[in-house]
Amino acid sequence: MKTENNIILTNTQINHKIRRIALQIIESNVDESKIILAGITNNGFLIAEKLKTIIESYATIEVVLCEVFINKKNLLSEVKLSINIDDYKKSSVVIVDDVLHSGATLIYSVKHFLNTPLKQLKTAVLINRNHKKFPVKADFKGLSLSTSINEHVEVVFNSDKEATAILV
Numbered sequence: 001m002k003t004e005n006n007i008i009l010t011n012t013q014i015n016h017k018i019r020r021i022a023l024q025i026i027e028s029n030v031d032e033s034k035i036i037l038a039g040i041t042n043n044g045f046l047i048a049e050k051l052k053t054i055i056e057s058y059a060t061i062e063v064v065l066c067e068v069f070i071n072k073k074n075l076l077s078e079v080k081l082s083i084n085i086d087d088y089k090k091s092s093v094v095i096v097d098d099v100l101h102s103g104a105t106l107i108y109s110v111k112h113f114l115n116t117p118l119k120q121l122k123t124a125v126l127i128n129r130n131h132k133k134f135p136v137k138a139d140f141k142g143l144s145l146s147t148s149i150n151e152h153v154e155v156v157f158n159s160d161k162e163a164t165a166i167l168v
Contacts, residue, residue, distance in 0.1 A: 006167050017126060017142030021142055025055060026061065028139075033062060035091065037064070040098075044068070045068075048066075064088070066083045066087070068081055075104055079111075089118070095121070098155040099126065099155060127153055129145055130144060131149055
């Protein structure tokens with residue numbers, strides 16, 4: 001069982017961070033009529049769903065949700081999406097994940113999208129760990145957190161899709 005001392009962000013704090021990221025996404029896409037929120041499967045997709053709701057409450061931009069299926073244990077395996085290539089070709093895409101640690105998952109997701117002509121490609125993460133091994137950065141981030149390489153940050157969603165970020 002995890003103690004409260006390990007909590008980095010409460011659900012309320014996470015919702016504030018996601019709201020701020022949503023507003024930044026709107027600002028960087030002010031001239032777009034449509035954006036694609038590509039959430040990396042599981043937590044990244046749950047955060048993308050929350051971003052979509054907030055963006056649609058503030059702007060008239062069409063938001064298309066896309067789930068990115070990537071095998072985190074075998075990053076060289078094929079990346080698959082829940083939408084077709086024609087749905088995001090020549091569009092503004094934001095890849096969303098919960099925690100940016102080494103950058104491996106994000107960069108292999110970015111690589112997949114770079115095989116298609118896009119208007120722009122940005123990345124958004126709830127927590128940036130600052131331990132990157134790959135040349136990828138988060139364009140939008142909720143929290144930058146310097147931790148030791150041995151510490152693990154986890155975003156846990158409950159059945160009501162409320163989240164808590166913890167340090168393990």
